[in-house]
Amino acid sequence: xxxxxxxxxxxxxxxxxxxxxxxxxxxxxxxxxxxxxxxxxxxxxxxxxxxxxxxxxxxxxxxxxxxxxxxxxxxxxxxxxxxxxxxxxxxxxxxxxxxxxxxxxxxxxxxxxxxxxxxxxxxxxxxxxxxxxxxxxxxxxxxxxxxxxxxxxxxxxxxxxxxxxxxxxxxxxxxxxxxxxxxxxxxxxxxxxxxxxxxxxxxxxxxxxxxxxxxxxxxxxxxxxxxxxxxxxxxxxxxxxxxxxxxxxxxxxxxxxxxxxxxxxxxxxxxxxxxxxxxxxxxxxxxxxxxxxxxxxxxxxxxxxxxxxxxxxxx
Ligand SMILES: Cc1cc2nc3c(=O)[nH]c(=O)nc-3n(C[C@H](O)[C@H](O)[C@H](O)COP(=O)(O)OP(=O)(O)OC[C@H]3O[C@@H](n4cnc5c(N)ncnc54)[C@H](O)[C@@H]3O)c2cc1C
Numbered sequence: 001x002x003x004x005x006x007x008x009x010x011x012x013x014x015x016x017x018x019x020x021x022x023x024x025x026x027x028x029x030x031x032x033x034x035x036x037x038x039x040x041x042x043x044x045x046x047x048x049x050x051x052x053x054x055x056x057x058x059x060x061x062x063x064x065x066x067x068x069x070x071x072x073x074x075x076x077x078x079x080x081x082x083x084x085x086x087x088x089x090x091x092x093x094x095x096x097x098x099x100x101x102x103x104x105x106x107x108x109x110x111x112x113x114x115x116x117x118x119x120x121x122x123x124x125x126x127x128x129x130x131x132x133x134x135x136x137x138x139x140x141x142x143x144x145x146x147x148x149x150x151x152x153x154x155x156x157x158x159x160x161x162x163x164x165x166x167x168x169x170x171x172x173x174x175x176x177x178x179x180x181x182x183x184x185x186x187x188x189x190x191x192x193x194x195x196x197x198x199x200x201x202x203x204x205x206x207x208x209x210x211x212x213x214x215x216x217x218x219x220x221x222x223x224x225x226x227x228x229x230x231x232x233x234x235x236x237x238x239x240x241x242x243x244x245x246x247x248x249x250x251x252x253x254x255x256x257x258x259x260x261x262x263x264x265x266x267x268x269x270x271x272x273x274x275x276x277x278x279x280x281x282x283x284x285x286x287x288x289x290x291x292x293x294x295x296x297x298x299x300x301x302x303x304x305x306x307x308x309x310x311x312x313x314x315x
Contacts, residue, residue, distance in 0.1 A: 018037070031273060051158070064083075067134065070274060090102045099193070108129070115202060148173035152189075227294060250276075252268040
């Protein structure tokens, strides 16, 4: 038994506790290191009990479906929480024009549930490969829609194990960002749409798919848009203008198709991917004076002798 697991103990917990869990397979990049301890709670009450018990000095990291995530090879210290589809994977109607979705529900399934309920405004979710927990944290959006337009309230468990309910305003939404406290694990959310004819909703979903197929390397191992669009700029145009389209480091490449996407060509390490990202940032800074900001979340420690400086120390 790992030291951390021994400290926490399993008594009364119904979820799975797995020390040294390799997270690479849980990320879209299919690269990266382990979690010191992975906890997959059985349900919200199990998560609350776990958080209440967890010693205050143990760091907690939450991951969703790993589509916006890079885990460094040194691994994530402390506990990594991942919500299981069994405990957090339900979507149900809750009052007129509203749906409640568990945080492990894939965005795509929320879009399908909205179609079944005759609710418009959710088609953008059809093309986003993450889950609702990640969408709530990232204010995920596409094709003119954003999470903040649909959220009524969010349920969460905080670091002390208390269940909290946050309003849309409490989520503090901005572009690809929520300022809700970082220690919250979102467990479900209530969403609202507008009644719409099914054929209209279906057409909007088909348009989302067509756009993705044409413009994004969606079948590659990637983390989606790597950098946020800086105010007044498109990240991909700055990257292209800096000559980075197709740039390759180790097994990682700037996508030829959409140069704000980084791709694992097969054998890339998280180190290759992050070094490529920082190289792109350094070149964009040199060519345009713009400091790109990572949209992809990077978690965990660098392995020994493999630290990567921001802008490779050139900024
Ligand atoms: C091919 C591709 C296309 C993409 N296109 C888009 C797009 O069009 N628009 C867009 O917005 N994004 C896009 N993304 C990025 C990604 O899908 C979204 O950011 C998504 O919302 C991340 O959800 P996730 O479940 O994968 O979260 P993860 O990547 O696992 O985590 C992302 C963040 O969410 C937090 N988080 C996850 N679950 C919870 C929870 N339950 N409670 C609290 N915090 C949590 C994590 O701590 C982390 O900070 C794309 C990604 C890929 C690979």
